[in-house]
Amino acid sequence: MxxxxxxxxxxxxxxxxxxxxxxxxxxxxxxxxxxxxxxxxxxxxxxxxxxxxxxxxxxxxxxxxxxAGRRTTDRPFDGTLASLIRLYQHDQASPYRDLKWNTRRTYDQVLGVIEKAFGKRSLAAVGIADFRRWYDEAKKPKQPGSPERVRKAHGIIAMLRRLFAYGVTAEHPHCARLAAILDEARFKQPGRRRLKLELPHVEAFIPKAIEAGRLSLAIGTAMQFETTLRQRDVIGEWEPIPEGEAPTGIVLGGRRWVRGLTWADITADQTVSKETTKTGAVVGHDLRLCPLVLDLLDQVPAERRVGPLIIDETAGRPYAEHAYAREWRVIARTAGIPDAVWNMDARSGGISEADDAGADLDLIRSAAGHTQASTTARYVRGTIGKSRKVAELRLAHRTSKNGS
Structure with a gap:
């Protein structure tokens, strides 16, 4: 005793x-x-x-x-989930340190939810029943009658898997056991997005944007749809300026505008080459084969063809974070585009149109800057291009057999 x-x-x-x-x-x-x-x-x-x-x-x-003197601002692992979260975010050996700033921000939001709800739980006492209960609680509708929040719940489970994987490498107690449990457990995943921005949407959007004095939104949307570039590869993003580094370039609220298209990216023969932000792949597009884009670029006076391609007309600089999507929605509603269809669906719309036209999947993959064809296939939404080709081949085969 x-x-x-x-x-x-x-x-x-x-x-x-x-x-x-x-x-x-x-x-x-x-x-x-x-x-x-x-x-x-x-x-x-x-x-x-x-x-x-x-x-x-x-x-x-x-x-x-x-x-006794071994005081440190990095508190020791105390066996709780909150402690593991803290170490995951601050340990120099953690994979968290290699994440891009905006990915860290997303992870921090999910980690904050986990810590607030379950942070005081001891890892020694956590098991599959807890994971099931946490998942079920997280997926409950925000309001009665609303859809279940499966994406939120699955995101929490995915983050727990990352935490315990780190804990295994850092040799923290119970992490190997919990990682093994989650490796074998299965949780319902959110359904894949099926909506896309189609050509009729784009054609309806462009004149409404021009009418509202938002040529920038028209150019951005056309460029996204025609080239299948991601939104941030077209309009850029605002990256935090590292501590101690001079705030050069286009700066807003301690952040620097980076990685968006500039007029310098468009050559004299109307081609555009871009290193994509997500994979680092370099993609090129001939804008002479993108009439929606060319017609809009012709409306920009020569003296304004310098610096970022997409400029917020009211601010005279690239769109602030979230402002592009917000202003885009205003125009989209006047154009009759359903709220369920997003600006970022332009990429899937362009890829789906290419598939419907019968383009080879590997060619589409290369044009979109994907490293794997399986990724490209996920962007193909509701098309019959490949099934039509299969049916045509089957009919030709039957005809050939009957003729012989």
């Missing part, structure tokens, strides 16, 4: 409505000096004194080591 002396820092909080809760609590004098975590809930059976003692001794040793 283990004595309470072997469980330093252990506290029990009585619960009238369920089992008592067991905590490890840091010394008040060290908490006053800045030590964290202040408390750690121990999700163990109250009768499992061996596990409780081991956890208390480990947490107590970490606290005393901090008090």
């Amino acid at each position: 283990r004595s309470d002396d072997e469980m330093p820092g252990k506290k029990i909080r009585r619960n009238r409505h369920g089992p008592d809760r067991i905590y490890w609590v840091a010394r008040a004098d060290l908490v006053a000096q800045g030590y964290e975590p202040r408390t750690v809930r121990l999700h163990y059976d109250p009768t499992d004194r061996v596990l409780i003692a081991a956890a208390c001794q480990r947490l107590q040793a970490e606290m005393l080591a901090w008090a």
Whole structure:
């Protein structure tokens, strides 16, 4: 039998409505000096004194080591999910360090949801039942009668997989067990997007944009549809300026505009070459075969053909983050484009049109800058180009057999 002396820092909080809760609590004098975590809930059976003692001794040793001088702003792993999240974001050996800034921002949003909801849970007490419950809670509709939020729920599970994979490489306890559980578990994934921006949409949008004084939106939409370039490869993006680096170039709110199309990217013979942001692949397009684009470029006076191709007419600079999509929606509604169809669906629309025309999938892949044909195939939405070709070949085969 283990004595309470072997469980330093252990506290029990009585619960009238369920089992008592067991905590490890840091010394008040060290908490006053800045030590964290202040408390750690121990999700163990109250009768499992061996596990409780081991956890208390480990947490107590970490606290005393901090008090003895090994103080650091990077708090030690305390066995909780919140602690693992913190290390994933700050460990120099974490794959998080290699992520692009906007991917980090997206990850941080999901990690914040996880930490707020489950951060105090001890990894030792987490299992498949918890994952199922967390997934089911996350996918519940925001309001009664609304669709289930499967994409949000699946994103949380995907992030947990990343966390535990990191934990395995960092040799943190229980991460290998939890990673193995999630490797075998299956959760419903969100359905693939099926909508696309089609040629009639683009043809309806362009005159409405020009009428509203938004030639920039007309050019951007036509360029996205005709060349199948991603939105950010056309309009660019605002990247944080690294600390200590001079704010040169086009700067807005501490961010620098980068990677969008410029007039310098368009050659004298009306071709455009671009290194894509996502894969780094270099794609080229002959704009002489993109009449929607050429007609719009001709409307830009020669003296304005310098710098970024897409300029917010009201601000005189590239569109601020989210402003392009917001202003695009205003014009789209006047053009009768359903709200369910997004500006970014122009890429799938162009790829789908190419497939419907019978273009070889590998040629489409190269034009779109994809590294794998399977990725290109996911952008093909509701077309019959390939099935028509198959049917034509089958009919020709029958005719040949009957003739012989």
